[in-house]
Amino acid sequence: MHSYHTLVVLVENKPGVLARVAGLFARRGFNIHSLAVAPTEDERISRITIVADTESAPVEQIVKQLDKLINVVRIDELAPRDSVEQELLMASVQASVGERSKVLELCQIFSAKVLDTGTQEMMVRLAGSPAKLDDFEQLLRPLGISAIQRTGRVALPRLDHGSSGASLRSVS
Numbered sequence: 001m002h003s004y005h006t007l008v009v010l011v012e013n014k015p016g017v018l019a020r021v022a023g024l025f026a027r028r029g030f031n032i033h034s035l036a037v038a039p040t041e042d043e044r045i046s047r048i049t050i051v052a053d054t055e056s057a058p059v060e061q062i063v064k065q066l067d068k069l070i071n072v073v074r075i076d077e078l079a080p081r082d083s084v085e086q087e088l089l090m091a092s093v094q095a096s097v098g099e100r101s102k103v104l105e106l107c108q109i110f111s112a113k114v115l116d117t118g119t120q121e122m123m124v125r126l127a128g129s130p131a132k133l134d135d136f137e138q139l140l141r142p143l144g145i146s147a148i149q150r151t152g153r154v155a156l157p158r159l160d161h162g163s164s165g166a167s168l169r170s171v172s
Contacts (some may be wrong), residue, residue, distance in 0.1 A: 004033050004078060005166045006078045006085065006155050009048040013039055014069040019050060021072075024065055031056040034087075034152030045073060049154050078155050088125065088151040089133045090115065094144030096123040100145060136171045 012019045018037055027034050031053035040047045047150050052062055063075055078085075095103045095117075103122050107114060112126035130153060137148065 003054045004051050005054050005062075006083065006153065007050045007052060007059070007062070007066070007082070008076045008078055008155060009050060009066060010040070010045050010073040010075075011048060011069075012073065013044055013046045014071060017069075017071045018047070018148065019111050020069055021050075021066065024069065025052075025062075028065055029056060030065075031060055034111075034150075036152045036154045037155075041115050049152070067130065070162075078157060079082045083155045084128060085129060085153050085155040087133050087138060087153050088128050090123065090125050091137070091145050092123045092147040092151050093140050094120065094146060096120055103140075106136065106139055112136065151162050157164055 009021065009023070022032070022035070023048040024030075033051040033053050035048065035050050037046055037048045039045070052059065054062075059077060064070055065079070066075055093103055100117075100122060103124065104114070106112070107124055107126075110126055110128075110132065112124050114122055115125050124140075126133060128136075133150065137145075
């Protein structure tokens, strides 16, 4: 059983920054479980969400190395209970005309969307928590998945609802 930590790294939105972050993980032998990157509400800053396998290195060591990169502005570790994590899954599933009802039923149960329909396949999309996507994928597998792509996690701290709990741990 792997142990994963979600790090949100704010970086300057400049060419080569993502390559330097990924290169650091490769050089140090840190394993990335998932990685998502996009500009933030401030066009000068990008948010990189990294789900790191902490069996390959302790989270403190990963943070220490990331903090040395010149374009890193801030690093936060998001605890699962204090954050909202989402992923996107797209899959092409074997579905002849007679078997489409099985795919449609799963889509209805999970609130997934049919994106395309071919003569022998259907393409579906589901956005949600990683656990929800895992469950959906597991139920699609017996039908025959011919192609599947998952985006990797994106995460933000939960909004303050008046509780005194902290939603993230700033580590830089």
